[in-house]
Amino acid sequence: MALLTFGDVHLSFAGVKAVDGVSFEVRQAELLAIIGPNGAGKTSIFNVLSGVYRPQSGRVTFLGEDLLARRPHEIAAMGMARTFQNVELFHNLTVLDNLMLGRHHHFRYGALPALLWYGRARRAELAARAKVEDIIDFLELEPWRRHPVRLLPYGVQKRVELGRALAMEPKLLLLDEPVAGMNLEETEDMARFVMDIRDELGIPVVLVDHDMALVMDLADRVLVLDFGRQVALGAPAEVQRDPAVIEAYLGGTA
Numbered sequence: 292m293a294l295l296t297f298g299d300v301h302l303s304f305a306g307v308k309a310v311d312g313v314s315f316e317v318r319q320a321e322l323l324a325i326i327g328p329n330g331a332g333k334t335s336i337f338n339v340l341s342g343v344y345r346p347q348s349g350r351v352t353f354l355g356e357d358l359l360a361r362r363p364h365e366i367a368a369m370g371m372a373r374t375f376q377n378v379e380l381f382h383n384l385t386v387l388d389n390l391m392l393g394r395h396h397h398f399r400y401g402a403l404p405a406l407l408w409y410g411r412a413r414r415a416e417l418a419a420r421a422k423v424e425d426i427i428d429f430l431e432l433e434p435w436r437r438h439p440v441r442l443l444p445y446g447v448q449k450r451v452e453l454g455r456a457l458a459m460e461p462k463l464l465l466l467d468e469p470v471a472g473m474n475l476e477e478t479e480d481m482a483r484f485v486m487d488i489r490d491e492l493g494i495p496v497v498l499v500d501h502d503m504a505l506v507m508d509l510a511d512r513v514l515v516l517d518f519g520r521q522v523a524l525g526a527p528a529e530v531q532r533d534p535a536v537i538e539a540y541l542g543g544t545a
């Protein structure tokens with residue numbers, strides 16, 4: 292069964308068709324990439340998925356539940372985690388604290404037990420800490436764990452953001468341009484972590500990026516958009532050969 296279904300979604304803003312009848316599904320442990328030129332509708336799809344935009348029509352389900360009736364924090368609590376084009380972290384806090392904050396919705400105790408550090412609060416805190424330490428290991432963030440995020444190189448900050456999303460123990464991860472602005476080495480590191488997230492942790496990923504080599508390398512399937520419309524959906528090799536894609540997007544570079 293598909294984890295997520297996006298069915299014939301239409302979203303427009305004052306006559307601009309941002310998403311114009313797009314349909315796809317995300318399967319267990321797959322990496323689906325969404326590509327397309329600027330303004331093609333990629334971010335709008337992410338905003339529909341995370342409950343920020345409400346489309347005029349269509350059907351979106353996650354884990355069999357209707358997503359369009361949900362608010363952003365409810366969708367996050369269902370297990371959909373997202374990273375953003377720009378780093379969105381608490382820059383004065385350490386790597387460790389930023390990751391601990393990623394777990395806050397897992398905490399199910401009141402302020403008083405938390406303050407007194409007893410019972411359930413203590414166990415939850417210790418479990419959270421163990422989980423966060425695993426993520427620090429997994430993303431090779433150990434050298435920076437006590438450093439404020441603002442002092443870290445850009446590529447490492449993006450990795451911390453990825454770590455915060457993983458700390459939510461997501462069932463689906465949305466990555467918005469994870470390698471934008473990175474140098475070659477940072478890009479290769481990030482590609483390796485994204486692959487490990489799918490292959491070792493088994494978390495399905497939807498990725499938007501302009502880096503064509505990365506997308507074609509990592510993705511199991513690629514959805515190509517142009518002016519909000521769906522141009523193609525299929526395996527990378529298939530999509531690269533598709534004349535409609537070459538015409539609309541790759542401009543003969545395939």
Ligand SMILES: Nc1ncnc2c1ncn2[C@@H]1O[C@H](COP(=O)(O)OP(=O)(O)OP(=O)(O)O)[C@@H](O)[C@H]1O
Pocket residue numbers: 304307308309327328329330331332333334335336
């Ligand atoms: N909140 C909004 N208000 C008005 N128009 C919007 C809004 N959000 C998106 N749009 C319009 O919808 C279209 C799709 O935009 P979107 O940001 O989804 O594209 P994109 O593929 O993510 O582009 P980019 O690669 O530049 O990030 C564009 O024409 C954009 O101007």
